[in-house]
Amino acid sequence: xxxxxxxxxxxxxxxxxxxxxxxxxxxxxxxxxxxxxxxxxxxxxxxxxxxxxxxxxxxxxxxxxxxxxxxxxxxxxxxxxxxxxxxxxxxxxxxxxxxxxxxxxxxxxxxxxxxxxxxxxxxxxxxxxxxxxxxxxxxxxxxxxxxxxxxxxxxxxxxxxxxxxxxxxxxxxxxxxxxxxxxxxxxxxxxxxxxxxxxxxxxxxxxxxxxxxxxxxxxxxxxxxxxxxxxxxxxxxxxxxxxxxxxxxxxxxxxxxxxxxxxxxxxxxxxxxxxxxxxxx
Amino acid sequence: xxxxxxxxxxxxxxxxxxxxxxxxxxxxxxxxxxxxxxxxxxxxxxxxxxxxxxxxxxxxxxxxxxxxxxxxxxxxxxxxxxxxxxxxxxxxxxxxxxxxxxxxxxxxxxxxxxxxxxxxxxxxxxxxxxxxxxxxxxxxxxxxxxxxxxxxxxxxxxxxxxxxxxxxxxxxxxxxxxxxxxxxxxxxxxxxxxxxxxxxxxxxxxxxxxxxxxxxxxxxxxxxxxxxxxxxxxxxxxxxxxxxxxxxxxxxxxxxxxxxxxxxxxxxxxxxxxxxxxxxx
Numbered sequence: 001x002x003x004x005x006x007x008x009x010x011x012x013x014x015x016x017x018x019x020x021x022x023x024x025x026x027x028x029x030x031x032x033x034x035x036x037x038x039x040x041x042x043x044x045x046x047x048x049x050x051x052x053x054x055x056x057x058x059x060x061x062x063x064x065x066x067x068x069x070x071x072x073x074x075x076x077x078x079x080x081x082x083x084x085x086x087x088x089x090x091x092x093x094x095x096x097x098x099x100x101x102x103x104x105x106x107x108x109x110x111x112x113x114x115x116x117x118x119x120x121x122x123x124x125x126x127x128x129x130x131x132x133x134x135x136x137x138x139x140x141x142x143x144x145x146x147x148x149x150x151x152x153x154x155x156x157x158x159x160x161x162x163x164x165x166x167x168x169x170x171x172x173x174x175x176x177x178x179x180x181x182x183x184x185x186x187x188x189x190x191x192x193x194x195x196x197x198x199x200x201x202x203x204x205x206x207x208x209x210x211x212x213x214x215x216x217x218x219x220x221x222x223x224x225x226x227x228x229x230x231x232x233x234x235x236x237x238x239x240x241x242x243x244x245x246x247x248x249x250x251x252x253x254x255x256x257x258x259x260x261x262x263x264x265x266x267x268x269x270x271x272x273x274x275x276x277x278x279x280x281x
Numbered sequence: 282x283x284x285x286x287x288x289x290x291x292x293x294x295x296x297x298x299x300x301x302x303x304x305x306x307x308x309x310x311x312x313x314x315x316x317x318x319x320x321x322x323x324x325x326x327x328x329x330x331x332x333x334x335x336x337x338x339x340x341x342x343x344x345x346x347x348x349x350x351x352x353x354x355x356x357x358x359x360x361x362x363x364x365x366x367x368x369x370x371x372x373x374x375x376x377x378x379x380x381x382x383x384x385x386x387x388x389x390x391x392x393x394x395x396x397x398x399x400x401x402x403x404x405x406x407x408x409x410x411x412x413x414x415x416x417x418x419x420x421x422x423x424x425x426x427x428x429x430x431x432x433x434x435x436x437x438x439x440x441x442x443x444x445x446x447x448x449x450x451x452x453x454x455x456x457x458x459x460x461x462x463x464x465x466x467x468x469x470x471x472x473x474x475x476x477x478x479x480x481x482x483x484x485x486x487x488x489x490x491x492x493x494x495x496x497x498x499x500x501x502x503x504x505x506x507x508x509x510x511x512x513x514x515x516x517x518x519x520x521x522x523x524x525x526x527x528x529x530x531x532x533x534x535x536x537x538x539x540x541x542x543x544x545x546x547x548x549x550x551x552x553x554x555x556x557x558x559x560x561x562x
Contacts, residue, residue, distance in 0.1 A: 117486065117487065117488040118488055118489075119488065119489075119490075136488065137485050137486055137487065137488065139486065165484075165485040167485050167486070169481075173481065176479070177479055177481050177483070177486045178486065180476075180477065180478075180479065181483065181486050181487045181488070181491045182487075182488060182490065182491065184473070184476075185473065185490045185491050185494050186490065187527070187530050188469055188473060188494065188527075189490070189494060189549075190526075190530070190545065190546060190549040191523055191526035191527045191529075191530060191549075192465070192466065192469055192523060192526075193549040193552050193553050194526040194529070194545060194548060194549045194552075195461075195465075195519070195522040195523045195525070195526040196461065196552055197461075197522060198457070198458055198461065200450075200454065200458050202458070202462065202555075202556060203446075203555070203556040203558060204418055204446040204448050205398065205418055205420065205448070205458045205459065205462050206398065206418065206462045206463075206556065207398040207399055207400065207417065207418065207462070207463060208399075208400075209400075209463065209466045209467065209470070209496075209497045210462045210463065210466050211556075212493040212494070212496065212497075213466050213469065213470060213493070213494050213497075214553050214556070215493065215553075216490045216493075216494075217546075217549040217550060217552075217553045218550050218553050218554060218557075219546050219549070219550055221542075221543045221546035221547055221550065222543065224546065225539045225542040225543050225546065226539070228530075228534050228542060229534060229537055229539060229542070232534050232535070232537075235534060236531060236534060236535060238476070239527060239530070239531050239534075240531075241476040241478060242472055242473060242476045242527070243524065243527065244476070245471075245472035245473075245475040245476040246468070246469075246472045246520060246523070246524065248472075248475070249468050249471070249472060249509075249520070250517060250520050250521075253509050253510060253513050253516060253517060253520075254513070254517060256510055256513075258506045258507070258510060261502075261506040261509060261510070262502045262503065262506045264471065264475060265471060265498075265500050265502035265505065265506065266502055267475060268470075268471040268472075268474040268475045268498040268500070269498060269499050269500055269502065271474050271475075271477055271498075272474050272495050272496075272498045272499050273499060274483075274484070275483060275484040275487065275492075275495070276499075277484060
């Protein structure tokens, strides 16, 4: 199958690497170096900084763009796509994108909105890695327009990429849970680092806990600032829930209430142990 | 050298494992199973649930107790220690412990207050692991009473355990920086998990970021509730700084202020990259 990748960065490159054994991968990116690198490393079979040969015969297109560039790409190029093309969108927010794009979609294009929950604190195709998908979670958010066979094709491709759990959610369910598991987690890690205030050389006084909690603060800020804003209602709600939890710890500490502290800790521990479940450390 | 370990849990066991090649290790714990396990695994050369043979000829004692048990142990048993014994305390808080214990210390005992910044989300000697000390950070908080030769012996033992950075701090410096790098980090991870509120099966919607940030919420709650309270002034101040950082993100998101968001993110990213420094991912 000829598979197109629009945007050959960390995610586009990782998708190419995970599918290029069984498929013909063509990529488009405005960055010449990214294309040349991927060609030289045989990550893709074809690629260019223009779309001349991109659409013809391409059955599936992975759209690996920042949220705010998706609508524009669809409006500009969907007429050049082969009828029946399946466009797979992969960003970390869904409601705003689906609502923005769906009204403009040609009837002969099937656009499937998905979220591969995987990444790295790096930017660019050089850091792409197919192993980030191994045993990772994948969410598909079907719309009324999606054909059943498109959804199963997308799911089969996700299995080929080695994703483990593939779940269908509504756009609201997706944005709600992801504002917690992903966006809030990033806000927290960032805020922890922002709040550092010391004359000492911090790295001499950290353990694995600080290192692990702050790794994702080495963030791709153009992407994540968009993600935060595109999901702002859910994210604000989650930040406020977190503020409430924090203030429970604060008042237990202020009141020397060791029993309340242990109770909060036990609640968290039990919840977190459930996640380990079939996935022991 | 005969080295005694009081409290044969995760930390005591890990210290034993990292020193038992070059030294004779004797352990004391109230838990018979812990002693038997460590003897059978040759983690220690001797051990018992009483202190009968513990003190005689023991030059160095690692006190691996929860903060609130330290004073009582010293008061009860220092008279049985050989003159010149060096007692090494290893908990995560310093000011309260030093202030509580120092006035009661016999003159012929040299007690050195230290903090090996290492651990695991597990409890008990069975999970002990000497590799947790490898390349980790170690802090020594000297008091006026400490002899120079005791401090260098403690430092040499830390090097033997494979600690990388060994730093001397005042008790205030220690509690200040550790309230940020360690205790605040744990509060955050816990609060993140406490604030979970969904009908969905969370583990199908998480990535490495959530997994890494919440690992330490599988906490040893009797220990950490003590640590939080023993360092409450500094910790409350750090929670409040974090709340301020969080509210900066919240208002930038509420105001759709993408430039402010990127600025906050870049500040965090730069601070965090400095920590990578000689320690690249």
